[in-house]
Amino acid sequence: MVKGVSVKFASYAETVPKLLKLIKLDQELKKHEHIVIKPLLVTDKGKSTNIDFIEELVRFCVQHKNPSAEVFVAEGVDGADTMDIYDQYGYRRLAETYGIGLVDLNKTACETIGKNEFVGFETIMYPIILKDSFVISASPLRTDEATVIAGSVANMRGAFPASRYKGFFSNRKNKLDSHPMKYQLHDIALCKMPNLGIIDGSSNSILLAGQPIEIDRQMAKVLGLDAKSVGHLRMLEETLLQIQEKAAEREQAERSAPGAHS
Numbered sequence: 001m002v003k004g005v006s007v008k009f010a011s012y013a014e015t016v017p018k019l020l021k022l023i024k025l026d027q028e029l030k031k032h033e034h035i036v037i038k039p040l041l042v043t044d045k046g047k048s049t050n051i052d053f054i055e056e057l058v059r060f061c062v063q064h065k066n067p068s069a070e071v072f073v074a075e076g077v078d079g080a081d082t083m084d085i086y087d088q089y090g091y092r093r094l095a096e097t098y099g100i101g102l103v104d105l106n107k108t109a110c111e112t113i114g115k116n117e118f119v120g121f122e123t124i125m126y127p128i129i130l131k132d133s134f135v136i137s138a139s140p141l142r143t144d145e146a147t148v149i150a151g152s153v154a155n156m157r158g159a160f161p162a163s164r165y166k167g168f169f170s171n172r173k174n175k176l177d178s179h180p181m182k183y184q185l186h187d188i189a190l191c192k193m194p195n196l197g198i199i200d201g202s203s204n205s206i207l208l209a210g211q212p213i214e215i216d217r218q219m220a221k222v223l224g225l226d227a228k229s230v231g232h233l234r235m236l237e238e239t240l241l242q243i244q245e246k247a248a249e250r251e252q253a254e255r256s257a258p259g260a261h262s
Helices: 012-022 025-029 051-064 082-089 091-098 154-159 174-178 181-191 212-222 231-256
Strands: 004-008 034-039 070-075 101-104 110-113 124-127 134-140 196-201 206-210
Touching: 004 012, 004 212, 012 025, 012 051, 012 206, 025 051, 034 051, 034 154, 051 070, 051 091, 051 134, 070 082, 070 091, 082 091, 082 101, 091 101, 124 181, 134 154, 154 181, 181 231, 196 212, 206 212, 212 231
Parallel strands: 034 070, 034 134, 070 101, 134 196
Antiparallel strands: 004 206, 110 124, 196 206
């Protein structure tokens, strides 16, 4: 996958497939049996990913997937019933039109993931459907009070299932509040980084797609921000670099071990 590509926005129908073909997503999709599109849906529809943008992304995936592959839209809305939001925002029609599934990440099956690199959590309950699928994180180009930018990585906060992280008398995932937001986003991204980040910047006459961290860095720049000011991105870059360095050290040690073959 390319690091990041941007194209000038004309219309969703014209620009979305142009962008996705530019990054060769049509070829990549054929390698996968489960494709998940993760929009950012919040109780304020105006701050959510535009469904017209999502529809063109769904259309492209359905057209270019393997015949046996399945396409899903998945989200776990914080503070509301996800299926109600799907109904209100038009996702039920989308699912019926294109023959795709709708998944409520707040209630779906999960497994426990623990990583030494987590900074806030000992373990995280993570949706199995995301772990085992090609995940496309689709976000609007906007700032966010809690996450600085509503980007590809921040969008994955919806992967925390409310069934595990909401309070007894609340629909909000308020058990997450004991951890700083940058820790939440850092750790959920380490469970699984989305395979692709795509940003609807039509309000700024641009669409972006590519590797999630890189595309979020470009998104910050478009918004007039320094990517270093986005705490979770900075932390993730540092952690991923450390993981790469440790892997290289292990590989070197294995090569240098007595009896190792060259």
